[in-house]
Amino acid sequence: NAGVTQTPKFQVLKTGQSMTLQCAQDMNHEYMSWYRQDPGMGLRLIHYSVGAGITDQGEVPNGYNVSRSTTEDFPLRLLSAAPSQTSVYFCASSSQGDGYTFGSGTRLTVV
Amino acid sequence: GENVEQHPSTLSVQEGDSAVIKCTYSDSASNYFPWYKQELGKGPQLIIDIRSNVGEKKDQRIAVTLNKTAKHFSLHITETQPEDSAVYFCAATSGGSTLGRLYFGRGTQLTVWP
Numbered sequence: 001n002a003g004v005t006q007t008p009k010f011q012v013l014k015t016g017q018s019m020t021l022q023c024a025q026d027m028n029h030e031y032m033s034w035y036r037q038d039p040g041m042g043l044r045l046i047h048y049s050v051g052a053g054i055t056d057q058g059e060v061p062n063g064y065n066v067s068r069s070t071t072e073d074f075p076l077r078l079l080s081a082a083p084s085q086t087s088v089y090f091c092a093s094s095s096q097g098d099g100y101t102f103g104s105g106t107r108l109t110v111v
Numbered sequence: 112g113e114n115v116e117q118h119p120s121t122l123s124v125q126e127g128d129s130a131v132i133k134c135t136y137s138d139s140a141s142n143y144f145p146w147y148k149q150e151l152g153k154g155p156q157l158i159i160d161i162r163s164n165v166g167e168k169k170d171q172r173i174a175v176t177l178n179k180t181a182k183h184f185s186l187h188i189t190e191t192q193p194e195d196s197a198v199y200f201c202a203a204t205s206g207g208s209t210l211g212r213l214y215f216g217r218g219t220q221l222t223v224w225p
Contacts, residue, residue, distance in 0.1 A: 031211045042217040050211050090154050097211040098143045102154035
């Protein structure tokens with residue numbers, strides 16, 4: 001049981017490039033979320049999903065897209081990277097929408 | 112939406128002392144309050160949670176209290192140890208139409224000195 005797996009762990013992008021952050025969970029959890037963590041700002045919700053085929057926006061969705069074609073995977077796409085998207089990104093999953101299990105994070109730098 | 116405030120932002124204690132971190136929330140419909148511990152370079156880890164039908168919950172050296180009337184909840188760590196040093200986050204959610212959305216405080220950096 002691997003839990004929540006995020007790849008890559010580190011990434012450097014140039015402004016304007018696009019990329020996808022991968023997230024997979026093997027716990028058959030319905031709920032999955034993406035958060036970004038910035039110094040002094042806590043964790044802010046980007047997008048979340050309550051099940052396959054269902055996604056919704058969080059607090060800071062601009063510049064990001066998500067899809068949920070399977071229960072296991074919830075990729076986060078950056079359409080055109082900007083320096084303001086430099087952050088640490090966490091994916092999390094839950095079976096009932098409350099006690100989330102977090103992945104180990106992706107540290108993204110946009111130059 | 113929900114607004115969660117957390118205090119203090121930093122906390123230093125001597126090993127063996129107690130540590131208390133406090134959070135307030137704005138949405139009276141919130142009914143689930145988890146606490147997460149984040150060690151350097153790792154993702155947040157759920158350490159304890161409480162639901163609105165309970166006033167206090169304990170797990171060994173960790174306890175959480177909830178005052179729904181005042182809309183605040185607190186994390187208590189007794190007999191602190193150096194390995195308790197980490198960033199702690201509180202969170203709240205109301206379920207219902209917002210089920211799946213956790214709102215986090217900004218975190219407390221706890222340092223336990225040996």
